[in-house]
Structure formats: structure tokens, C-alpha cells
Amino acid sequence: MLGNNPIVQFENVGLRYGVGPEVLKDVSFALDAGSFHFLVGDSGAGKSSLLKLIYLALRPSRGLISLFGNDIVTTPRSMLPSIRRKIGVVFQEFRLLEHLSAFDNVALPLRVSEAEENLVQKHVLELLEWVGLENHIRARPPTLSGGQQQRLAIARAIIARPRVLLADEPTGNVDDHMAFRLMHLFEELNRLGTTIIIATHNMSLVKKLGNTFLRLENGNLKIIASGNKENSESSG
């Protein structure tokens, strides 16, 4: 897992909220560009916290995090947006903007990058068609089903062609059939070169797809190779 040029690197990272106990302890790992990983663990194990550290919603209490070669602790705040634009996030609760249409929600990452409006129109329509929402362009998120909202959230996360895609329990609200469809969608993105990290507790899905996965247990991370074989390069 530790390549020459990791796209995401954690070294002895610890995280605590306020004065509470550490939710992540000495987490170390490195992910290469174009890799595909599952992040598994029980509820409260720290999966979401780990993802939040990657998409820069949180700062570590200690340790070093490097994203695309930038040490995020010393990176000035003004540089964070450009790093965040390389990361797409599918939030567990989607976090779609309810006052905007499906089109405008998907267009957001392009608009914050100040892309030209004709390009926005073209790419958003293409992507909405790809995720099967071409008939819901003007629909507001509350009027869409859970699965549709999920696909909309994925479309928003990938519209700007991020180098890393994070998905927090993306199959939590959909049936098995839809879950596998989503996974294939992620695999397709991965084949195009996007690094994928999916936080899930759906172990049957993980085993079925057979990718390397990261297991969080009580804030400690273990890296487990595909085929369910525990790896020695664990931390914590």
C-alpha cells in the first residue's frame, strides 16, 4: 500500500473531539493513486472521522496528514479549497442543497471552480444521464427518492473529476441491487484513475468485490489485503 508517491498519507494521526478520548489513535497508512479501498468498522469506530480528516472537515489532534503531497497542517487556509476540489465526497446523509434543483446541485463543484457556464450545462446534463436522472433535472432533492438522492450526491461528487472519491455508507439507504449498481459505478470511476475510499459496514459487499480494505477498531486502523488476509502493516 505504501507506494513511492502516495496520494493520501497518514502518519501517527490522532484525533479527539474537545477534551474527550481519542477516536483515532496513531493511524498510519498511505494510498496510491488509482487504488480502491473499503473502510470498514463497527458504528462509532471512527470511519466518518477518518473520512472527515481526508476531506479536511477536521484537523488532526496530532500526527501528519499529507494529501497530494501537501502537509495539511502547515498548508495555509487559502490553499485548502484547491485541495478540496481534488476530493469528491458522497456524504452519508447526502447533504444536497434542498433549495437547488438536481441540475444546480450537480453543477455546484464546477461553479465554485468558476467553470464556464456552457461547459457546466454540457457536463451536468451528461452526468445526470449517466446516473439515470435525466428526467429529474429540475427536481428538488426532497422530491426525489432515497436512491435518486444518492445518485445525485454521487454525481455532485464526481462532476469535477476528483482525484479521490470518498463515500460514507453509500449503500446504506438502498437495496442490494442498487448497492451493487453503485459499486459498479465506483469501479468504473476507479478504472478511469480515481482513488476510491468507501466507508461501509456492509461486509458482504466488501467480500464480494474483494478489494483491499481498512478496518477501524476502537480508533485503531488495520490494513487488510483482499481475500480477508490480515496484513502486518497495521497501526495503533
Place this chain on the structure above:
Amino acid sequence: MFKYQRTDLPLEKDTNGRFLPWLIAFMVFLTVISFGVLLALNSVVSRWDSSIGNSISIQLYSQQNPTADNTVLQKVLSLLAENKDIRKYEVISDQQIMNLVKPWLGEAYETLDFPMPRLISVELVEGTKIDATLLEKQISDQGIDVSVDDHYVWLARFIDFVKTIQWVVLMILGFVLFALVGTVVFVTRTGLEVHREVIEVLHFIGAQDQYIARQFAGRAMVMSFRGAILGSTLGTLALFVIIFFLEKIGNNFVIELYPQFFYTGLLIGLPIFVGLTARSAAQTTVLWLLSRIP
């Protein structure tokens, strides 16, 4: 400037910002009235200063002997001619003096036989002041019964009074500007809190603080501009009404004090200034508050 641009934040649904145009309108109305008063006082002072602040009058008491009175007059005039601070002087004719005293003495003034003093109106060189007491002493040293009145002495008191009022008005304008900025800052702060979750999402997808600030600034500008248009229109109308009533009671100088550009400035310049100030205040507030997020 009148229409909102497309925003990612649902700012148009903010209930806390809906009172902003009305508040701005009221503040701008006060500003227009205060500004009008300030300008009127300014003009009054400068007009009076240039017309009577630069002059003195010399009163020569009659000796009830026309020949002696004329000799005294010539002596004084030759003294004035030597003074470099004096631009010109003019002896007020008997008829003009009679016209001056007529309101006090009535129609019978022509039949009255009492000694009238000789009056000389003296205009000083621009920017100079003369010591009236010294001039009076210089003349009386020649054995002449004289009184020199420097108009600037009483005008200075009036100017001091007017300047105090001007400072008060300026303070009011300062408070209005402060209140305007404060209101925009408050509304913006509240807006940031209300839309915290949306802003968080925008940040996570890579929005710069400037991108978010522009949306708040744009809305603050449009709302303030609308309010300022209303306030300046009502304020200008109120000024017209005040001028109309002043004219009715014979105080017509006020009209001269407001040239065309003043009204144009109020109707166009003030809303633009208010809009840009609100925009700047909102933008600065957002950038400052967002910069505190780690």
C-alpha cells in the same frame, strides 16, 4: 443592481434580512435631511462671511456744522486711502441714511431736525482682518468723534454657533453611517449562522471564502440600494416640502442653496454610495468570520 444574481445560498428566503431595505430607507432619509441642513448652514455662513464678514462701518458724529463735518470726512477718507488693508470705501449718502432710519422714525422723519452722523462703508482686502479698536484710536487721535464697527465680531459668534450645529449634524451623519454598517454586519452575521450547513457544504466542495462572501455582498448591496433609493426619494421630497414652506414665509435664500447637482447627487449618488458601502461591509464581515474557521 436591482435583480439578485443566482446564488447557491437561499438568501432570498432569509426573514432576518427582510427589514434591511426599510431600515436603510429610514437611515438614508435622515441622511438626506441632515445633509440638506449641513449644506444650507454651510452656504449661509460662506455667504454672510463673504458679504459682511469682510467689511466694517465707520460712523462720524455730526458737529452740526456742515463745513466742519466735511473737513472731518475728508480727513478720515485720506486716512482710509493710506491703509493697504482697505480695498474700497464708500460714503453713505444722506438719502441712504434717511432710508435706513425711516423704519424706526416713520413718515415724519423728514420734518425732524436732528444731527445725522456720516457713515462710511469700508470693504477690506480679501483674507485680511482689521483691528477696529486700533483704527478707531487712529481716527480719534485726530480729534474726531468716531465709532468703528467691525461686523466680523458679531458674525464670528454666529459662525461659531453655526459650526457647532454643523458638527452635530456631521456627528448624526457619522452615527447613521455607523448604524448602516452595523445593521449590514448584523444581518450578514445572522445569515452566516442561518446558512452554516450550506456554507459548510460549499467549503467541502472547494468554494473559496471569496465565492461565499460575494453572494452575501451582492444581496446586501441590492437590498441596501433598494432601501436607499426609497429613502433618498422620500428625503428629497421632504426637502422640497421644507423649501416650499420656507419660501412661503419669505425665507427664499434656501432655494438658492440647493443647485441641481445636489438633488441629482441625492437621488443617484447616495444610493450608489450606500449600496457599495453595504456590499463592502457584508463582504468584509463574511471574509473575517470565515477566516476564523480552522
